[in-house]
Structures are given as structure tokens and as C-alpha cells.
Amino acid sequence: MKFLPVLLLFCSTLSAQITLLEFPQNLQLYPRNHQTNQGVVRIQGVRLPGSTDSLILQMESSNGTVSRWAFALQDFPADTFLIPVPIQAALEDYRFELTEKSASGAALLATANQVVAGDVIAIQGQSNAQAVAYNGNANGWQSPFVRCFGNSDPNNYTDTQWYIAEGNGYFTPGSIGQWALRMAYQLQADLQIPVAVINGADPGKPIEFFQRNDLYPTDPATNYGRFLQRLKNGGLDAHIRAMIYYQGESDGDRALIHKTLFETLHEDWRIDYPSIEAFYVVQVREGCGAPSLQLRQYQKDFAQYLPKTHSITANGIAGHDGCHYAVNGYEKLGEKLFKHLEKDLYQIPAQQQWNIQALSARYANDTNTLIEISTDAIWVLAEPGSNADFFLSNGSSSVIGISTENNKIVLELDQPVYDPTAGISYAGHAGDAGGWILNSDGFGMFSFFNLPIEDHTSLPNFDIPGIMSGPGNCIQLDGQNDCIFLGPVLSNSYTKEAWIQWSGGGIGNNILSGASGTAFWAPNYGLGNQLSAGHNNGWSQVVDPTPLKPFEWMHAAVSYDASTAQLKLYKNGYLVAESQDIPPHTDPDLYIGAFSGAYTFQGKVDEVRVWDYARSLDEIRDHMCKKLKGNETGLSAYFRLDQQDGLVTQSATGNISGQVLGAPTNFWKRSSIPLGTHSAYTYEDKNRLSLAFDSGDSLVWQVNSVPTFAHLYLTNEIPNVLEPADGHVLVDNSRYFGVYFPNIGIDSFHLTYHYKGNPFTLVDEPRLNLLQRKDNAQPFWLAADPVQFDFTQNTTVYTGKQPQEMILAIAENTVGIQLFPENKDFLYPNPTRDWLFVRIPEIVRFRLLDNYGHTCIDQKGTVWAVNLQELPAGIYHVEVECQGGDIYRQKIMVE
Structure with a gap:
């Protein structure tokens, strides 16, 4: 249909003698000329030849001024007329009346009220x-x-x-x-x-x-x-x-x-x-x-x-x-x-500044744990909680504190930034809560993405890629087409669970979904991306009411009991949604990070587990921070995702392999989830957790109160970082431990380690210390501070604020016998406690031989301790066989 434009303003044939082509409408605004501050009202029309003699125009302003004009139509060419009338642009309006006059009398042609410029x-x-x-x-x-x-x-x-x-x-x-x-x-x-x-x-x-x-x-x-x-x-x-x-x-x-x-x-x-x-x-x-x-x-x-x-x-x-x-x-x-x-x-001078611009960012210390952001404001305020809206790209550090000084924002990180290409971003947030960066006039700061951070200090990276202790590796999905196809895995009843870290983008964000009949995903419903699940086109039969937070690891699970038709959704060990009368699905296929190969997840995924029954809340809590063996009853598939490369990944159950799709890059990443070989937990019901070691040692974690949940875990494995903090030597590198909790409402915690049953700690007890790191992805240890030791009770007490992992160490200035000429690997006899202690920075073979060549002890590892009181008196030989075949010997005497 052809569009027909309407004649400008108003067309009237109220009189047979005059036809109006332009006349103001009621309430019309005429654009003003900025130089004259006037608008121009146009009155235009035509008359029949020889009819009307003249026109009378009256304009009455709302301020009481009345103006009248008479126009002889003979003065206009060709029986047409155009009358421009300037009006002032002010808070006053005008009424117009147009009257025609002829030999037979006068007649009102048109009126318009409340006309303005x-x-x-x-x-x-x-x-x-x-x-x-x-x-x-x-x-x-x-x-x-x-x-x-x-x-x-x-x-x-x-x-x-x-x-x-x-x-x-x-x-x-x-x-x-x-x-x-x-x-x-x-x-x-x-x-x-x-x-x-x-x-x-x-x-x-x-x-x-x-x-x-x-x-x-x-x-x-x-x-x-x-x-x-x-x-x-x-x-x-x-x-x-x-x-x-x-x-x-x-x-x-x-x-x-x-x-x-x-x-x-x-x-x-x-x-x-x-x-x-x-x-x-x-x-x-x-x-x-x-x-x-x-x-x-x-x-x-x-x-x-x-x-x-x-x-x-x-x-x-x-x-x-x-x-x-x-x-x-x-x-x-x-x-x-x-x-x-x-x-x-x-051109009215501004009395306020309405937006804050972040101009630049720099590291404000040598460990890359403070970031200073300069803004264009004179003064800025960081409301409580505003640090949660900042995050780093290309790094696992989180912003745990914030302060301001004049026009600068200072961010405190929970761990150093290792990647010099890391940038800082500011997202802001949805909802009516506070937590904003504001200027002195109460206006907010622009969101920004990946602002470069200057003055980066190079930091060590001692990660050993081949060691997959704790959580090992994970996968990083790009939200475009990266995923893993597992094939027919899902039974009628099931539990699907995984650790996920959503990075804030993606469409659909499927976690563990099928080819047609099941979905476990995190779509956006308007308030943010919310954990959801369902069957048979009812993809959101259970929905977590709280949106996900980007760049934050969380444990997600969904269970379905075909016998009761119940579907339940869990987040971090909490039941967050459930539905009844859900029909069974008909789709056994599964994808990690996709639905039918599309609508993929954007972020990291680890520890994918599929069970053939609906696990209880206690079962989910019992194992979410604990490694499985792969032979547990009811376990259909278990993908640790601990590879370093490759396009095929194997289930620890031994019966299923997954095919990596999408030709991903940077797919296998070091994981940072809280995962050990043993764990204990609390969900608001107690403020004290304990874990016992096989040796009789134990960990006790305590806070004033637990507003949400906490997990204490022990990893009886060699960590992926064996290089200790400067000035320290690892004492027992066959185990380390950690604590995990949402960093909400816990000001500090006390962790007590009862180490009497660990012979390594008694080698040089006065020099014991704890080293700490944020998580498995941090490639070096740092000295924990403060640490208090009680040598009468054989305990150490550490006070901390953030989730972290810890390992025992001693100060490296311990006097020892040099074992190797490189002066980096030491043998530590301790005459006061009759222990022999050996540390080597690689996995080697240790042997203790008597003077007749008989083998007393033969084992592999990086740390070795022997109680000399258990050996008969005599001469012994310590042999260390390195991976390259070299053998080093040291003679000792037991009296």
C-alpha cells in the first residue's frame, strides 16, 4: 500500500470562498529560531477569484496581549496568501482567530488555542x-x-x-x-x-x-x-x-x-x-x-x-x-x-558531574594484589559491596576489598595476578540494592570492559602440569560451539552434577543437557542467568530464584526420581527448587556444555558426574568437595576432565568416552574448585568442623557463626606446586588441606592443625610454618601470616578470612647436611629427636641400606622420614635414585 503523507498542519474548507492549506492546530508547538527566540506560525490558503476581500487575523497571548491584522487579498498574487506570524518562545501560549470579510459580511474561518514556540x-x-x-x-x-x-x-x-x-x-x-x-x-x-x-x-x-x-x-x-x-x-x-x-x-x-x-x-x-x-x-x-x-x-x-x-x-x-x-x-x-x-x-555551566569515567589502572604493589584505578571525578565513594562488581580477565584473582582516595579507586585482590595481559572490568549490577561507585553528586560510574592494568610485576609460576592432584584440570567453554558429546548416558531416574564457573555471557548456557528431551542450563529470564532444569520442552520446570554470579565457582546438581515424578534442583548443596508430577524423559543422550550441540555454556566446567538414581541432599553434600574413585554404586559416568590436551576424554567409570566438539582453543585449564580426598561440611547447623588423618593428625576449623555453608577438605596427594615460598622448605608434600565457603558474613576463621602424629613435623618443630594459596590454580605458595604454634600441644593455629589451601613447611635456614653440590636439596638429621628427614624437588626412589647391603627401606616420593630409634645401632647408607638414573649416597651412623 502506498503511503500518503498528510498535508502539513491543517486543511479547511469552512468557507466556500477560502480554502486553508496551513493553519495552527490546538496545542501545536512551532520550533523556535535560537537566534531570535521566536517561532513562525504559517497561515496559508487560496480564495476563489473575486470572492473574499480581506482577512482579519487576531492573536491573543495568555499574558493578555491582543494583536489584530487585516490583509487585503488583492495584495497577494494569484489569489493565494501566506501570512507568517512570529511568536515568542516563552511560557505563554497564543490563541489565533482567522476571519474572512467580503461585501456580504464577515465569517469566522478557523481558530487555534494554546499555540506555543x-x-x-x-x-x-x-x-x-x-x-x-x-x-x-x-x-x-x-x-x-x-x-x-x-x-x-x-x-x-x-x-x-x-x-x-x-x-x-x-x-x-x-x-x-x-x-x-x-x-x-x-x-x-x-x-x-x-x-x-x-x-x-x-x-x-x-x-x-x-x-x-x-x-x-x-x-x-x-x-x-x-x-x-x-x-x-x-x-x-x-x-x-x-x-x-x-x-x-x-x-x-x-x-x-x-x-x-x-x-x-x-x-x-x-x-x-x-x-x-x-x-x-x-x-x-x-x-x-x-x-x-x-x-x-x-x-x-x-x-x-x-x-x-x-x-x-x-x-x-x-x-x-x-x-x-x-x-x-x-x-x-x-x-x-x-x-x-x-x-x-x-551552554549553562554544569554544577554537577553526571558520569564517572575510569581513565587508567595500575598495580599499586610488587605482588600485583592492589589495583589503583584513576577516574575523571574530583572525588569518588565506594559503597559497601561495590567490590563485587569488579572482576579480572585472564586471571583467577577476585576482588575482596575496595577503598577510595580522592579520585582513585583501590581494589584489593585475594591473590596475585600472574598474567601481564589481565585487564580489569566493572559490570555494575541489576536491582535496587546499593553497592555503587558514586561521585560527590551521587551519580554512578560507567561500566567498562578489560581496562589494561599497567606496572605489572613478573611473578613465579611453579605449576607442574602433569600433576593432577586435587581438582587437577577443567574445561573452558567459549559459549559459541565448544562442548563434549557423551552419547546415551542418562537413565530414567538420574542425578546430574558438576562444578561450573559462568563467565557472564553465552546463550542458553547449557551445563548437562540432552539432544532433545532434557535440559540442565542457566538461561536469562530477565533478572539474570538462573539455574534451571526440565524435561520434554518444559525446560524450566525447576528454576533457582537467585541469578548466578559471574566468575564464581559453584556446585550445581539436578535429580529426577521416575517413581515419584519429582524433579529437584540443587546449588552449592542447597535445595533451591523442586517440582512434582514431572513426566519421564525419553532422551538418554548427554552433552557437557550444550543442548543438542548448541546453546553452549560460557565458562568453566569440572567434576561432571551422572548417577542412575536420584541422590539425596546428604549424598550431594557428602561428595561435592570429595573425589570419587569411579566404582561407586549407581555412578553411570564420571568425567574428571584432567587432561592436558586431546579431543577425547574418558570417564573414570571406564565404560564411556566423550568427544570434544567445536575445535576449541585453550580448552584444558587448571581447575580451582575446592576438591580433596576427604571432606567435612556444615550448613548453618554448627560452627566447628574437624577432619582426622590416617596418621592420627587432625584439622579443626571454627568460626563464630556460619551464615551459609562451609567445607573443610584434605587432599592426600602431592600438590601440583612443589616449590615452597621463599625461605621455606616443604615438610610433608604428600598432603595439603583447604577450606571453602562463600565469602559472605564470615569475618575470620581459626584453623587448628594437630600435627603430633606426623613425623615430618617433629624434625625441626620450632621452625614450622604454614604456606597458603587461594586454590589449585595458583602456581606458587605464600607464607601464611599470622601462625601461632603450641609446641607443648603440637598444634598450629592460623587465623584467616578467605577460602584457601594450606601446606606445612619449615624455615629453610635449618642447619643440615648437604646432600647435593647444587646446595638445594638437604638431608636433615635431628639429634634431639632421632629422626632422619630427606627432601628432593622431584619424585625419586629412596633406599636405606645397612652396612652389609641389605635393604631396610625402599620407597618413592619427594619427602622421606625415618625414625632412627627403630633401627639397630650401626652404619647405614641413604641412596637417592633420580629419574635420570643418577644415584647419590650419604652415610650415617646410628648409636
Whole structure:
């Protein structure tokens, strides 16, 4: 259907003698000339030859001024007339009356009331640009001097009426949105100039929806075409002063598409609306649609290279419900934009700074555990909890503390950053909670992605890749096409469980899903990505109400009992959702990180376990931080994912192999989940945990209270890092231990190690110490501080704050007998305790021979201790056979 443009303004044939082509409408706003501060009302028409003699125009201002003009039509050429009437742009309106006069008398032709002159602002985007009344009424800000023309309803786009603008409506005549109404109200009140706002937003639409049909710019089938024609109908397209764009939530992780299409849209606006003096892009925030940080970085950066473009951020604005805002939030946004417009369009000096920009970042100490971020603010405030919105790329460090000094933000990390390419990002968050970075005027900081960190200090990396103790390795999925196909694994009843670390992107984020009939995934429902599961197209029959946190390891499990038709969802050992009367699935196939090879997970996955029955809550808790052997009853598949390379991975049950799909890169990564060979736990029911060793040693972990849960674990294996902290020697490198808990509500804990049963600790007890690291992925140990020893009770007590792993060590200045000429491997006889202690930095063969060549002891390892009191008196020989075949000997005497 061909689109027919409406004649400009008003057409009337009230008199047979005069036909009006242009005449003001009731409530019409005429764009003002910024130099003269006047708008021009046009009255145009034609008369029948020899009919009307003259026209009388009366203009009455709301301030009481009345002006009248008489026009002899014979003075106009060819029976046509055009009467331009200037009106002042001020908080006053005008009434127009046009009368025709002829020999037979006078007749009123047309009237128009409340006509004004002022400025025009345009708005585009999706639901937060439309900004209807989600929670609260904005129409208390209505003003007779804030106007709107037409309607953005796609089904009523031919509306050519003028309206007093209102803020609450959804596609209603005159609706401009709540924040736009607040913005325009303040503009007209502060500048004493009427304002028209034309809003073309359409909720829930991706950026493709707003593009121009270059072959038919006013195409009514497009949002762009309807909006352009609407502005033309109102005589406004050549007079728009600013365009405000709030969109991006529906573009999710399609950052490059958003960037490319906005650049195109911006160029089209410059062609069709040449009068625009400023373009404003609102940087969207965390919440519905899960817009990626890369997308938000692009939105921030548009101001750096697109002409006349300014960016502002929605971070720090209250009243957010996870997607939209209550009226108090839209009020804040409207006031923020009002200040921008005043400064940029009206050259009114700014009294406030409305956005904080992070300018640069640097490491502030030699261990890369403090990051200093410089901003463009004069002063910044970090609200409590704001550290949770920062994270590092290319590193496993977490931000555990935050402080500010003038315009600088200082972040404290839980462990050093090893990768010099690591960057710092700031995501902000969804919801109405605090925890923002704010300036002195209460406005938030832009989200940013992967800001380079300068002044990196090179740190050691002593990880031994071949050692897979503890959690060993894991897989890292790119959210595009990486996954592992396991084949038919799932039984009618089942439990699926895995450790996952979501990295904040991806579509679907399937964890352990099938080819057609089962899903265990973390889609975005509007509040964030939520753990979910279901059968047979009911993919969300159980949903965790709390969204996932990016870059945080968590244990996830789902169980289904076919006999009771119960489906249960677990997170970190908590039952978070359950449903009844769920029909059985018919899909035995499974993928790690995908559904039917698609909708893949973005992040890391480890310790994948599939059982042929519905495990209980206690069973899940008992083993989530404990390694399995692979032969447990009911275990269908167990993927440790401890490879270093390859495209096939084997189940520890021995009967299943998984095929790696997607040609991934950087697929096998060092894992950092809390996993040992033994574990104990508490879930808010006790504040004390203990674990006993085979030797009789024990660990006791204690806090004042446990607000959520905690796991204490022991790993009876050689750690993947054998190089101790500077100035130390590992005492017993065949075991280490750790504690894991959500870092919420625990100020500190006390860990007591009763070491009397460990002979290694008695070699040189006064020099005992604990070394610590964040997790299995940290490639070196650090000295723990503070540590208190009680040599009468053979205990050491460590006070800590963060989840971590620990191992015993002694100070390296112990006097010993040199075993090797390199002066790095020592034999430690201790005359006070009659123990022989040997440490070697690689796995070797130890032998103790008597003076006749008989073997007394023969074993392999890196640490060896012998109680000399158990040997008969005599001469003995210690032999150490290295992996290369070299043998080193040392003679000792036992008296």
C-alpha cells in the first residue's frame, strides 16, 4: 500500500470562498529560531477569484496581549496568501482567530488555542526509552508547556494531533515516558521555554528493528520510517535539537552487531535530521537481556568517535527491578539528561558531574594484589559491596576489598595476578540494592570492559602440569560451539552434577543437557542467568530464584526420581527448587556444555558426574568437595576432565568416552574448585568442623557463626606446586588441606592443625610454618601470616578470612647436611629427636641400606622420614635414585 503523507498542519474548507492549506492546530508547538527566540506560525490558503476581500487575523497571548491584522487579498498574487506570524518562545501560549470579510459580511474561518514556540527533542530505543508506569505515577510533572505530536503506536502511526505530553501511557496519544516527562518538565521550568518531546520507542526490540530502509526512508513497515514520517507531518524533522537513544538490552551478547548497526543508525539520523546538535546514548546496565560488558563498552566509547555524541550511564540509579525502573529511578534519569541538555545545548555551566569515567589502572604493589584505578571525578565513594562488581580477565584473582582516595579507586585482590595481559572490568549490577561507585553528586560510574592494568610485576609460576592432584584440570567453554558429546548416558531416574564457573555471557548456557528431551542450563529470564532444569520442552520446570554470579565457582546438581515424578534442583548443596508430577524423559543422550550441540555454556566446567538414581541432599553434600574413585554404586559416568590436551576424554567409570566438539582453543585449564580426598561440611547447623588423618593428625576449623555453608577438605596427594615460598622448605608434600565457603558474613576463621602424629613435623618443630594459596590454580605458595604454634600441644593455629589451601613447611635456614653440590636439596638429621628427614624437588626412589647391603627401606616420593630409634645401632647408607638414573649416597651412623 502506498503511503500518503498528510498535508502539513491543517486543511479547511469552512468557507466556500477560502480554502486553508496551513493553519495552527490546538496545542501545536512551532520550533523556535535560537537566534531570535521566536517561532513562525504559517497561515496559508487560496480564495476563489473575486470572492473574499480581506482577512482579519487576531492573536491573543495568555499574558493578555491582543494583536489584530487585516490583509487585503488583492495584495497577494494569484489569489493565494501566506501570512507568517512570529511568536515568542516563552511560557505563554497564543490563541489565533482567522476571519474572512467580503461585501456580504464577515465569517469566522478557523481558530487555534494554546499555540506555543519552543524546542524539540526526539527519543528512540526499547522499553526503558518508552519508560511507561511500571511502578508509580509520573504525571504530577505534566505541564501545559510540554507537548507531544502524534503517536508511536505502530497501529496508529498516522495520528497528526498535538497533545499535552504525559508520562505513564503505553502507546497512548501524547505519551513520552516517565523520565522524558521529568526531563522536559525541568527544561521548560528552568529555561522558560516550551518543549516538545517525540518518542518513537518500541519495547523489547533489538537494534535491527530501528534501522532505516535506505530505498524508502519513510517506509511505514519500519519503525524508522514511521518515526521519520511522523516528524515530517509535524513539521519537526528539520528542527530536532537532540536525539536520545536507550536500547541494547535485547542485543544481549551481540556486541559487535550492536556497535555496527548503531554506527549506521547514527549516520542515517545525521542525514534525515540535520539540525541535531547532540546525540545521547544511555549505557544499559546489568539485568534483563544480559547485555554483555563488551556491548556496554561500545556504548561508552561511541562518544569518543561519533560526531556530536555523548554517553551517559544508567549505573547507580535507584528503583531498578532487574529490567525497568520505578518512577523514582526514571526521575533520576530524567534529571541527569536535563543537566546534559542544559550544558550541551544551552551552554549553562554544569554544577554537577553526571558520569564517572575510569581513565587508567595500575598495580599499586610488587605482588600485583592492589589495583589503583584513576577516574575523571574530583572525588569518588565506594559503597559497601561495590567490590563485587569488579572482576579480572585472564586471571583467577577476585576482588575482596575496595577503598577510595580522592579520585582513585583501590581494589584489593585475594591473590596475585600472574598474567601481564589481565585487564580489569566493572559490570555494575541489576536491582535496587546499593553497592555503587558514586561521585560527590551521587551519580554512578560507567561500566567498562578489560581496562589494561599497567606496572605489572613478573611473578613465579611453579605449576607442574602433569600433576593432577586435587581438582587437577577443567574445561573452558567459549559459549559459541565448544562442548563434549557423551552419547546415551542418562537413565530414567538420574542425578546430574558438576562444578561450573559462568563467565557472564553465552546463550542458553547449557551445563548437562540432552539432544532433545532434557535440559540442565542457566538461561536469562530477565533478572539474570538462573539455574534451571526440565524435561520434554518444559525446560524450566525447576528454576533457582537467585541469578548466578559471574566468575564464581559453584556446585550445581539436578535429580529426577521416575517413581515419584519429582524433579529437584540443587546449588552449592542447597535445595533451591523442586517440582512434582514431572513426566519421564525419553532422551538418554548427554552433552557437557550444550543442548543438542548448541546453546553452549560460557565458562568453566569440572567434576561432571551422572548417577542412575536420584541422590539425596546428604549424598550431594557428602561428595561435592570429595573425589570419587569411579566404582561407586549407581555412578553411570564420571568425567574428571584432567587432561592436558586431546579431543577425547574418558570417564573414570571406564565404560564411556566423550568427544570434544567445536575445535576449541585453550580448552584444558587448571581447575580451582575446592576438591580433596576427604571432606567435612556444615550448613548453618554448627560452627566447628574437624577432619582426622590416617596418621592420627587432625584439622579443626571454627568460626563464630556460619551464615551459609562451609567445607573443610584434605587432599592426600602431592600438590601440583612443589616449590615452597621463599625461605621455606616443604615438610610433608604428600598432603595439603583447604577450606571453602562463600565469602559472605564470615569475618575470620581459626584453623587448628594437630600435627603430633606426623613425623615430618617433629624434625625441626620450632621452625614450622604454614604456606597458603587461594586454590589449585595458583602456581606458587605464600607464607601464611599470622601462625601461632603450641609446641607443648603440637598444634598450629592460623587465623584467616578467605577460602584457601594450606601446606606445612619449615624455615629453610635449618642447619643440615648437604646432600647435593647444587646446595638445594638437604638431608636433615635431628639429634634431639632421632629422626632422619630427606627432601628432593622431584619424585625419586629412596633406599636405606645397612652396612652389609641389605635393604631396610625402599620407597618413592619427594619427602622421606625415618625414625632412627627403630633401627639397630650401626652404619647405614641413604641412596637417592633420580629419574635420570643418577644415584647419590650419604652415610650415617646410628648409636
